[in-house]
Amino acid sequence: MSAADVRGGGHATDLTPRPGDARLARLSLNQKTTPRWTVAEAVEGCVRAGLPAIGLWREPVQEAGAVTTARMVADAGLRVSSLCRGGFVTAADPRHWSRALDDNRRALEEAASLATDCLVMVVGGLPEGSRDLTGARSRVADAIAVLAPYAEECGVRLALEPMHPIYCADRGVLCTLGQALDLAERFPPEQVGVVVDSFHVWWDPEILSQVARAEGRICSFQVGDWITPLPADTLLSRGMIGDGHIDFAMLRRAVDAAGYHGDIEVEIFNADVWAADPDEVVVTLARRYVSHVLGD
């Protein structure tokens, strides 16, 4: 089966892998890639396309109910590759900071109830009006120290996500994999690990050596492309795999070599992708995943 690709609309050059195709064995749909779908619809969509795993977000899971979601996912025979997202622990005000920690404890419990061991941590940006990046980073470290033992109790790892420096001010003060590992390594690997997301780290001149260093710490491997010109809304600036500048196969080989054999989540925030038919999005990303991420 061949078809038009999202988003270019051009004729797909690759055949769509069918359910049961061994090349789909690690492919996970991060549900933010198809936000028009409810949790139930996303689960069904994964099954239709033959994807064995799904990355969930807290808000839609809470809408559906965590227990209901866990049952739907299990009934469908899917794995939950990660729960997005905890974090946002940079508040300078101690009461806000404590409330953020409470929310992260709930997120850890939700992850446990969904039978995933990976809570993706987007640590947060600078507080309103602050220019104290060092202080914000230090509050992240303090928060991880408080949460790490509870994560282990829940059987869940805090997966620190280094984010592209474009988000340093307003979303994630952890900017490189090396910096995330510096923090993660203060804790046992059962408590704190890292996310490798192609969109966030592809530019890093140290990425290959840092991925190697991350052996035993990689909780999640996410893929999305860097496209130019960058869409105007930086939060929706990720491209469909293969539409941009990233050499996915090189990164995937490095992550494999670092001993990560878990799911590979496609996470794409993009207005064009979001506007498209979700089923078309899923078959497009399955084709692109096979040719660009698995590669040769």
Added chain:
Amino acid sequence: MSAADVRGGGHATDLTPRPGDARLARLSLNQKTTPRWTVAEAVEGCVRAGLPAIGLWREPVQEAGAVTTARMVADAGLRVSSLCRGGFVTAADPRHWSRALDDNRRALEEAASLATDCLVMVVGGLPEGSRDLTGARSRVADAIAVLAPYAEECGVRLALEPMHPIYCADRGVLCTLGQALDLAERFPPEQVGVVVDSFHVWWDPEILSQVARAEGRICSFQVGDWITPLPADTLLSRGMIGDGHIDFAMLRRAVDAAGYHGDIEVEIFNADVWAADPDEVVVTLARRYVSHVLGD
């Protein structure tokens, strides 16, 4: 004298430093901050505001003529803090790459004729359709090796500018100061140095140690702010000093401690700043420079 600030338009909280004020001794106007001005107008604008230096761009200099420009600048008693820009040496096609090197030789000669020892190098992004970041970076290193001896002959240093990773794909594959120094250190400091531009490097978790490492290599220190939400056009995303998230005084102290005592260039690509009265822009940046860059 007090006045409304560009771009917020709010009442300025700081007094405008007058010509002759010792605090202006290192302040340079990068002419891209006031693109409505010709070279002659920018030179006059610097004199009116008491700025002792100007950063020039090749295109307006070529319009005015390099010899004429050199004479105007000298007659006005200004220094040329840098010439922008050389670089764009990532082409995979050997003929294109060679032509780019020729153009860089001309840029070095222009810098020499303008009596500046600093040619800012924006090295270039990925060639159209390429995902080979390693290859592009390696062609940059090859180009610098060819150009470095000629730079010394011209009495000009190639100032490698690490750029914010937002520009990695399409403008500058050197993304961190550490990476730029790795390359610069292959050559004598008389031939190759680095630019420290706050906008590009403020997020870097290693910035303070890398600035210290850069002792003897810093050819240019540029300042511009990181603002959120980021303007839609990423090439015009820089903010007026003090409008954003950067702790300039901390960075300036680090640069001072690394032994750089040269000019501090204000370079702001921003549609609002460009639309404002250039004289107002210059007095605004002078006020902001005193309070945010010099700080306490």
